[in-house]
């Protein structure tokens with residue numbers, strides 16, 4: 268038994284069985300690469316599922332982690348801290364939003380979004396509390412977030428779900444318009460659906476949704492947990508579309524691997540939360556937010572957004588070339604460094620083969636392979652990933 272197998276066996280005895288894990292145990296990482304317990308090297312196009320925005324072992328982030336942990340790790344939100352305010356300023360000054368609520372994960376930002384939308388309806392004296400979300404969406408695993416998630420498989424055995432949330436097909440404006448009534452208080456969507464299969468919203472659709480929300484005073488909420496924070500080549504995904512939501516959810520890559528969530532809103536929506544309406548013990552603590560300032564600084568001043576745009580176009584071009592070559596690729600979709608290929612066969616075997624060959628990839632639904640590498644990925648690494656994938660697709664076609 269090697270070290271990886273030994274650790275997997277220990278883990279299976281004490282870790283609750285909620286993930287179907289690969290029999291791999293990781294030890295350390297550097298840049299775009301990660302090594303298992305037995306020294307096998309992998310090129311990582313998963314990045315902790317769109318989390319490790321600056322790659323592994325980023326020096327600036329590491330230094331901040333060391334410094335801030337020895338300076339001030341956590342105090343209650345009963346007080347102010349400098350890193351929390353600085354990160355909130357960086358987020359607000361570079362977006363259409365005015366206020367931030369910090370928490371610790373993507374699902375928690377969704378909870379904040381759902382709660383504030385209903386509070387907004389109360390504040391405005393509107394009768395309804397209904398929220399419309401999208402089919403094939405993914406918003407997380409807490410009760411509100413999983414109810415908003417538009418995939419039945421995540422609801423199995425959990426009934427009764429949170430009342431007042433319904434789903435309509437994504438990118439179908441007529442369906443959305445028909446679903447809206449006087450009880451609708453909010454519409455929630457991912458500008459680029461991630462887990463549901465890497466499906467970008469159509470630009471015209473988002474513009475029409477914005478106009479509908481304006482007309483009916485409905486809160487428009489974007490879930491940018493996966494597609495935000497630089498991944499589209501814009502700081503925030505809404506900026507790639509030029510359509511401003513009233514509130515939006517950010518998490519994953521915002522602190523480069525340190526748990527964080529940020530729900531942001533324009534003042535018109537933010538004022539619906541009053542003292543005592545919402546809270547989080549850890550949310551926005553000086554440690555996590557100091558790490559967030561490093562990521563934001565790199566995104567704004569370190570040439571990362573330009574890199575995402577450049578490498579994103581290269582990745583699209585390379586995936587389109589693969590589509591010409593391989594009949595089992597049905598579609599190539601995405602923006603920047605959130606891309607996917609839809610296969611005519613289940614994606615699982617191809618992904619497993621890529622992993623065997625030293626390339627980490629993750630699925631997005633049954634038939635889609637997702638590409639969400641660190642935002643520092645280089646041309647060389649994209650070429651390396653595409654070469655491995657190409658070989659594995661050849662093998663899959665032979666079967």
Ligand SMILES: Cc1ncc(COP(=O)(O)O)c(C=O)c1O
Pocket residue numbers: 316372373374375377405406407408457461462490491492493494518519
């Ligand atoms: C779009 C989107 N929203 C919300 C979530 C939930 O985030 P978390 O797992 O941090 O709770 C995810 C996680 O994959 C996501 O992709």
